[in-house]
Amino acid sequence: MESTRTPPEAVRHPVVFLGAGPGDPELLTLKGRRLLDEADVVVYAGSLVNAALLDGIGAVCHDSASLDLEAIMRLLVEGYRQGLRVVRLHTGDPAIYGAIREQMQWLDAAGIPYEVVPGVSSALAAAAALKKELTVPEVTQTVIFTRQAGRTPVPERESLRNLARTQATMCIFLSVSMIAAVVEDLLAGGYPAATPVAVVERASWPDEQIVRGSLADIAGKIRDSRIKKTAMIVVGPALAEDSRIASRLYDAGFTHEYR
Known part of the structure; x- marks a missing residue:
């Protein structure tokens, strides 16, 4: 589907690396849901991302499963330079085996701002x-x-x-x-x-x-x-199923500063 949004040329939105969560669409964060709904371009991590997350959004969506790093970055950079809202959608939390380090380094070298939005691992x-x-x-x-x-x-x-x-x-x-x-x-x-x-x-x-x-x-x-x-x-x-050890945090005799 094609985006109908045409942001003013002077507007530049940071590229967003977004954690999609483990699979259940309801485990996407509220912020993540808003960012997907507002996006113009979404580059998502193939079949590892639940397709239900993309249902009904107005963005142009690209499956990155068959793309190499250069092709992925071309989509992110071109979208940013066109003033579009770009989301790179990773599974789980992008900080854990998310392969975002090299993508962020690429954007750093190009002088393009970005943000990372965590997800449920x-x-x-x-x-x-x-x-x-x-x-x-x-x-x-x-x-x-x-x-x-x-x-x-x-x-x-x-x-x-x-x-x-x-x-x-x-x-x-x-x-x-x-x-x-x-x-x-x-x-x-x-x-x-x-x-x-x-x-x-x-x-x-x-x-x-x-x-x-x-x-x-x-x-x-x-x-x-x-x-x-x-x-x-x-x-x-x-x-272990037979463990009966309990935390002392809520024990009546346990002194505490925070609960």
Whole structure:
């Protein structure tokens, strides 16, 4: 569809990098909804973005799935120079595996202003789907967002084997196709075989699928489920079903300054 808006030539709007959230259109922020509704040009991250987010908007929409960086930037830069409202729509939150760094550097070099609007990460949507708190008093107070090394390398100091030594909650992105290697590294790093694991495919989408298990059996369960991509691996003792530890924040005898 074509935009009918023709902003005055002198008007220049910053390019917006917008987090679309994990999939459910209602998990887009209010600010994100307004920016999409006002946009003249939207460059979105292919099938990873729920098409329902684009329904009824007046912008010219470009699927970036088949575009390289130069082609994407040409759309953003030309839209800006024409005085149009340009939105680059990324999945989840663009700060996490969003590949926006090189796009921002390109705009910096061209002297073009931009802003980043956060979105709900798929890691948090996965936790919501699991109905789990990722931090549990006396169990873990740390959450690690990471990935298994694959086509994109990972520094050795940040390998799953090294990170597993913390025994923290880990949200492992972009790695379900390598689940056997993930399990091997987590066990080698010190997680017990009984450590609970959950894999959430397409968190918040209508066809969301959850597979639960332990490090001892999750690889086989994922193989049987045929989950291959767009899934979050969550692992750590915070997922234990039998934990009854409660936060002291609302304990009647706990002194506090803020709640």
